[in-house]
Amino acid sequence: MDTKLVTRLEKILRGKIIRITAFGKGEYPSLWLEGTQMLSVAEVLKEDPLLQIDRLENLSAVEMQEGIVLSHFVYSSVTQVRLVLRTAFLPVSETDLVQAPSLVRVWSMVQTFEDEIGELFGVAFDGQVPQFNLLPEQVRGLFPMRKSFVFQMPEAQFYE
Amino acid sequence: MSRKDWSIGPLHTSLPGPMHMVLKLHGEIIDACQVETGFLHRGLEKQCELHSWHAALFYADHLDPEGAVFSELVLCLAVEEIAGIMVPERAQSIRLVLVELGRISSHLAFMARMARSVGSETIVHYVLRDRERILDLFELLTGARVSLNFLRYGGVKGDVTDGFIERVLDVCDLIRFRMKEYNDIFTFNAIFLKRTLGVAPLSVELIEQAGITGPNARASGVREDSRKGSPLYQALEFDIPSGKSEDFFAQGWRGLLARTSKGCVGDVHDRFLVRLREMTQSIEILRQLVAQMPLGVYQNTSIHIDRNYPIPPGESYQRMESARGRLGCHVVSDGQNFPGRIQFSTPTRASLWALPQLVRGIRIEDLPVVLASLDLSIAEADR
Numbered sequence: 001m002d003t004k005l006v007t008r009l010e011k012i013l014r015g016k017i018i019r020i021t022a023f024g025k026g027e028y029p030s031l032w033l034e035g036t037q038m039l040s041v042a043e044v045l046k047e048d049p050l051l052q053i054d055r056l057e058n059l060s061a062v063e064m065q066e067g068i069v070l071s072h073f074v075y076s077s078v079t080q081v082r083l084v085l086r087t088a089f090l091p092v093s094e095t096d097l098v099q100a101p102s103l104v105r106v107w108s109m110v111q112t113f114e115d116e117i118g119e120l121f122g123v124a125f126d127g128q129v130p131q132f133n134l135l136p137e138q139v140r141g142l143f144p145m146r147k148s149f150v151f152q153m154p155e156a157q158f159y160e
Numbered sequence: 161m162s163r164k165d166w167s168i169g170p171l172h173t174s175l176p177g178p179m180h181m182v183l184k185l186h187g188e189i190i191d192a193c194q195v196e197t198g199f200l201h202r203g204l205e206k207q208c209e210l211h212s213w214h215a216a217l218f219y220a221d222h223l224d225p226e227g228a229v230f231s232e233l234v235l236c237l238a239v240e241e242i243a244g245i246m247v248p249e250r251a252q253s254i255r256l257v258l259v260e261l262g263r264i265s266s267h268l269a270f271m272a273r274m275a276r277s278v279g280s281e282t283i284v285h286y287v288l289r290d291r292e293r294i295l296d297l298f299e300l301l302t303g304a305r306v307s308l309n310f311l312r313y314g315g316v317k318g319d320v321t322d323g324f325i326e327r328v329l330d331v332c333d334l335i336r337f338r339m340k341e342y343n344d345i346f347t348f349n350a351i352f353l354k355r356t357l358g359v360a361p362l363s364v365e366l367i368e369q370a371g372i373t374g375p376n377a378r379a380s381g382v383r384e385d386s387r388k389g390s391p392l393y394q395a396l397e398f399d400i401p402s403g404k405s406e407d408f409f410a411q412g413w414r415g416l417l418a419r420t421s422k423g424c425v426g427d428v429h430d431r432f433l434v435r436l437r438e439m440t441q442s443i444e445i446l447r448q449l450v451a452q453m454p455l456g457v458y459q460n461t462s463i464h465i466d467r468n469y470p471i472p473p474g475e476s477y478q479r480m481e482s483a484r485g486r487l488g489c490h491v492v493s494d495g496q497n498f499p500g501r502i503q504f505s506t507p508t509r510a511s512l513w514a515l516p517q518l519v520r521g522i523r524i525e526d527l528p529v530v531l532a533s534l535d536l537s538i539a540e541a542d543r
Contacts (some may be wrong), residue, residue, distance in 0.1 A: 024476045025241055055371060058477070058505035060490040071490065073477060073505075077368075077384070084477075109371030112509050133198035134542070144206055151210060 001029050005081060012048055016041050023084045030071075030084040035100055038087055042106040045074070045083070052076045053083065056103070059113035061121045063147045067091060068098055068121055074107065091122070094148040095141065102126040120145040162187065166524075170199045174277070174528035177538025179512075188524050193516040200542040208502040212467040213239065213313070216499050221307050223504055224540035226269055229255075229262040230482035231489075231504065231540075232311040238491035239313050242474040245463060249454040251315035256392060257328065257449050258301070258310065259480075260442040264335060265294040266483035267435045267442075270535045271342070274432055277532035278355045283345050290338055293331050300324055315459030325450050332443045342436060356429035360518050360530040363426065370514035374485025374507050376534055379403035379434040380426030386481040395452070398445050401437035403430030428526075428533040435535070470497045484508060484535055508541040 001022050006029055009020060016037045023030035033041055045053040058073040066088035075082040089098040102125035103110050117123050118130030122143035132140045142149055169180040178199035184192040204223060208216040216235065223231035233255055240247060247255075268291040275283035295305040301324055302310040302317070310317045346352050362372070362380045373384060378400065385400045387393045403425050463469075473495040479488045485507025492501040511534045519530055 024474065054368070057371070057479070057486070058488045058490065058503075060477075060501075060503045060505075062490075062492050062501040062503070064492070064494075064500075073488070073490075107371075108369045109510060109513065112513050113505075133196065134201040144203065151206070 005029060008048075008050060009083075012044055012051075013041055016044075028082040028084065030086055033085060033087050035087050035089060038085065038101045039103065039106070041085065042072075042074075042103050045085075046106055050079070051081050052078045053081065054078065054107075056107035056110050056113075059110055059117065061117045061123065061145070063121075063145075064088070068123065068146070070100060070117070070123075072103065072107075072110070089123070091146070094146065095122070095143070097122050097124040097129070099124050099127065102128070122146065163191075169196075174531065176273070176531055176534075176536040178542075179538055183519075183524070183527075185524060190519050190522055190524060190527065193519050195512055195515050197512060197538060198542055200538050202543065204543040205502055205504065208499050210498070212498050213469060213471050214465055214467050216502055217311065217313070218309055220502070220504075221309050222539075223506070223543060224482070224484075224537045225306055226537060227262050227266050227483050227540075228307050228309075229258045229311065230480060230487055232308070233259060234478050234480045234482075234487050234489040234504075235491065235502065236311050236313055237478040237480070238476040238489045239471060239493075241476040241478065242491060242493050243313070243471050245314045246460055247315055248457050248460060250319075250456045251458045251460075252392065253449050253453050254301075254316050254320060254458060255311060257446060258298075258308065260446050260449070261294050261297060261328070261331075263442045263483045264439050265291055265298075266535075267439050268294070270435055270483075270532075271346070271432075273532045273535075274529070275346075277528040278352060280345075280352070286341065286345065290335060293334060297324070297327060297331060300327065312459060313465050314463055315457070317459075319458045320453075325453065328446060328450055332446050335439065336443055339436070339440060347433060347436065353429065355526070355529055356432060356533070357427060358424050359428040359526050360522050360533070361424045361426040362431075362514070362518060366514050366517055371510045372485070372507075372514060373510065374481065374483075375434045375438060376431055376485065376507075376511055379430040384486075386479050386486050390480070392480075393445075396445050396448050398441045401434050401441065403427075403434055428529055431533040431535075468497050470495060471499075479505075482507065484537060484540070485510070504540070504543060506537075506540040506543070508537045511536055512541055 006020055018032040021030050045051055053074045053076050055077055056074050060071045062069050067090035069086055069088045072085040089100055091098050100123050102114055114125045119132055119134055163186050166183045166185055169175050170178045180196040182194040183190050204219055208219050220231040220235040221228045268287050272284045272287045299305050300321055302308045364380055367377045367380055367382055381402050383400050383402045471493040473493055475492040477490045479486055488505035490503040494500040
């Protein structure tokens, strides 16, 4: 990891991040945050003149031991700095929605990712109940991308 | 002027795939547009989690039927980084040959769709005739024409077959030769210019808002290409074409050269032209790859990944430049013999997001042309 970048991040985000770790094999920093700090951290990263994180490349959700982990892969088209913002949300039950803040106000391109994750993982971004565009009626609200979802093959139908 | 709503889809010949559009029309002008997708959702990422690492590669193959090799490669790169699998140089070259052939094939299919959208059926056959030559090359090397299923973690499934290299060079020469023909029937064709110049320009602001990448962004002057700076393309020389909005002189009906109206940067014509120029660059890359093809093995022989092979715990995010833009892949392994999570970030998603703003104010007859010019793949957007 770039030590100058880590120092800068620690300086401008003091008290707002839980820890900074290397993402994957250590290419760029991964910032672990509390859900309540996501929006303010995103705003600081976008406004900081030395970082100028203006683009979101990807938003990925994965269920790990910590809960449902949202990973925002962001970068700057000016400074070429790349970061991963990570937040874990623990679902109360298998069918309950997880509440998370939306970052649409900071990076508008995150909208389609949030819509998809809302539907497949059961995450309500800014309290919005997910719209169902992808799933068939019989599995709506069961959040098939969670590990608790048991996949069953539909019964084969035979036609005479 | 009458106002009315017009619903198109989910299945319609002018649409790039199953999607639903509701247009608010003011006469023949589109006032507003709503886009609904999801009709082609196949649960591809969930399927990857339910099967072995080995099988995930076959599912990735189906992310975008027109560019199967891109999703195969990006998944391989991510898994290889997690597991620390080395890829022999020869295998890397074979992969890139397939990737660049895939890019030309995808751009030729794009040209065929553009031709159809402007009502030029003859040109469709000219373009598809040449695309067949690329599909023949795929078949010669991999045994398949569309879903290649040829890449493996640590290399590729087989070595190049006899005569493959020579045929790649033949096809490069052929496509290079055909560029003049494509320019005559497309780029400088008066009717094509009338239908495309100045139509639906994609502004840099909209590109930034939506996160559009690839040829659509480059046509508007945003010269970002994941290949530049990628270690895979480090030894290769190539340019990144971008839209410039040149003056075009078209042959008039009396055989006179007449200056057509000038377009604007990022319009439909620029999106077409950038892809045409990218094909030229891909040909140059292919020639370099073939000339420098290293000797050696095509697969890392120290590993054999079968259905029970576990990938060590870890995660990786890899990106590459597919024919439609930047394709990302986030892979998480929890140490088992099946993936913890495989997620694809596809370029079509951003173009679809920008579509309502892009088509606002255009004429209804231009809608198929604009849709074709964005080169949307509903398969990869819905997954």
